[in-house]
Amino acid sequence: MNRLPVAERREQLIEAALAVASRDGIDAATVRAVAAEAGVSLGVVHYCFQDKDELLRAMAHAITSANLERSLGELPLEATDPESVIESVIDALWTGIRESRGPQLLSYELTTSSLRHAELNQVAIEQYRGQWAAAEQVLDLVERSAHVSWSVPRGTLARTIVAVVDGFSLAWLVDGDSEAARNGLQGFGRFLATVAIPASLEADAAATLA
Amino acid sequence: MNRLPVAERREQLIEAALAVASRDGIDAATVRAVAAEAGVSLGVVHYCFQDKDELLRAMAHAITSANLERSLGELPLEATDPESVIESVIDALWTGIRESRGPQLLSYELTTSSLRHAELNQVAIEQYRGQWAAAEQVLDLVERSAHVSWSVPRGTLARTIVAVVDGFSLAWLVDGDSEAARNGLQGFGRFLATVAIPASLEADAAATLA
DNA sequence: GGTTGTCCTGGTCGATTGTCCAAGTCAAGT
DNA sequence: ACTTGACTTGGACAATCGACCAGGACAACC
Structure with missing residues (x-):
């Protein structure tokens, strides 16, 4: 070699x-x-x-980074109304997930392993800190391209997004029903749209005042 | 011995x-x-x-049954308005979860193990079939005691409930933030209330006609 | 060309695992 | 009392694991 x-x-x-x-x-x-x-x-x-654990930690770091890049990489935004923006974002996100079943399942294996074995202590919390931050970035993106703001604190909303995506992904890994997962996520997207308040008036007014 | x-x-x-x-x-x-x-x-x-796997399958069956009993066992219902009913149901459910961290984490370990090892093939799908059925029973309960019906198909709604509870539970296992989990679940409960349509008029009318 | 340090080889070690078995123990029935 | 069958014991086995090491191979530099 x-x-x-x-x-x-x-x-x-x-x-x-x-x-x-x-x-x-x-x-x-x-x-x-x-x-x-x-x-x-x-x-x-x-x-x-040094260890097998060091290799596993490095692997966990790699897959976490890859997941985040996949979540934030694409996101083609053309529409401007909140519903369409959210719909296309969720579609891109879900497409990314369903095309990487193995890594997705591995992520959950790493999470549970991290919670049991002290040597992988930080893995799980790093995964979720990354995902929560990514979710907030997605919220930013929707804010800017759909000209809305949120009637719910960003942190709370980001945590909810991660929870819902996690939950539907896990169920999809179990029964393989892609349509149910997509429908469920889009249903959540419509809920998201209801907590987005149009900020165009205040934003425009503020811009005019400045 | x-x-x-x-x-x-x-x-x-x-x-x-x-x-x-x-x-x-x-x-x-x-x-x-x-x-x-x-x-x-x-x-x-x-x-x-016969096997270690047979023991693990038996254990999985036991914990799944225990989880379902825990989810459906309590549920003290006094209020009649949908918001209060849903709130108290979610509160009871979340209390049950936060008091059984170990078994909860074990459930996720069993799910991922089942998806990898052919010997545990049926474990994960049985877990989720049980949870989806339990969620539908909870929906029934809310229907009857709050006199509402749902503007979303029951199966879809049940799947969403399981996904959301799973997602928040997993995040709670990772960062231990019980308040965030409770708030998130209650926020989802308020969304649930918005898809509950008061059925009192039609139900009463139907009852009167009968 | 020789030296030094980086990188690679492949075998070995002890620990842990699931599985199996020959023998032992005990209660019930005849 | 004795036999039968159910239940228990504790050791032995091969397989697999992470870890370790003495030494060989190679490139770079003096």
Whole structure:
């Protein structure tokens, strides 16, 4: 095999761990399986990572980042009325989820594992801090492109968004009913629209005054 | 130790497995740990269960039943207006959840494990079929005691309820913020009230006609 | 060309796991 | 009292795991 500087080898092993764990579950991501997936001999893993836990933490960090990029990457916004903006945002979000079943399931496995094993202590809370922040960014986006503000505190609303997406995603992982998940999320989107108050009047007035 | 007929011994072992797994996680529920928790020697487990998987399936069935009983057991209903009924139902439900952190986390561990391991294939879908049915029963209850019907199909609404409760529960398991979870669920309850249409007129009319 | 340090090899170790078994114990029925 | 069958015991087994190490291979630099 070709020699690599340790930093690049780490990235490769993280990718391999992600592939194994997404495909076969977190329990299948043994040191040996990861080494085999990367086409590397056993000792390399312990040369690049002190622990198996350090590898898992790095993998968790990687998948969390990937999830956030996927959530915020697309978002084509053309419409301006709140209902349409929210609908298209949810559609893009849900499409991203349903196309990554393995990583999605792995995320929940990581969350529960983190809550049980002290070595992965910070993983779960980092996942959710990231998701809550991402949800707030989505709220910002809708605010700006639909010219609305929210009648509910942003933090509360962001937490609700994450909870609802989590809940429907989990149910979809179990029974595979994509239509039910999509419909449920769109129903939540219509609720979201009811707590969006048109800010055009006050905003325009403020802009005019300035 | 005292001798027991195999049926009772099975129940005892299921309880022991539930205790170990709720306290230390599903991975800690090894055959040896369960036997030790029950104060029984190693071979007894394989005398009562063919597999470790059969024990885990029995444990999953037990915790699912327990969760459903907990969700439907209490529910003190005095108020008659939809908002109050829904509020008290959600309060009781959330109280039940926050007082059983271990079993709640174990439920999610079982769900993800079921989705990865073929031996636990049916566990997750049974969990959710039970929860969806329970949510429909709660909707029935609210219907009858608040004299409303729903402007959204029951199945859809039940699925949404389970998703929202799941989502907020998971977030609470991660960051432990009980107030945020309670507020979020009550906010969802107020949304639920908006899709409840007062059926008193038609119901009374129908009753009068009959 | 020799030296130094980085990177890789593949085998070994102890611990833990699920599974199995030969033997022991005890209560019930004859 | 004795036999039968149900229940229990505790050790042994192979498999798998994370961790470790002595040494080989290679590139870069003096």
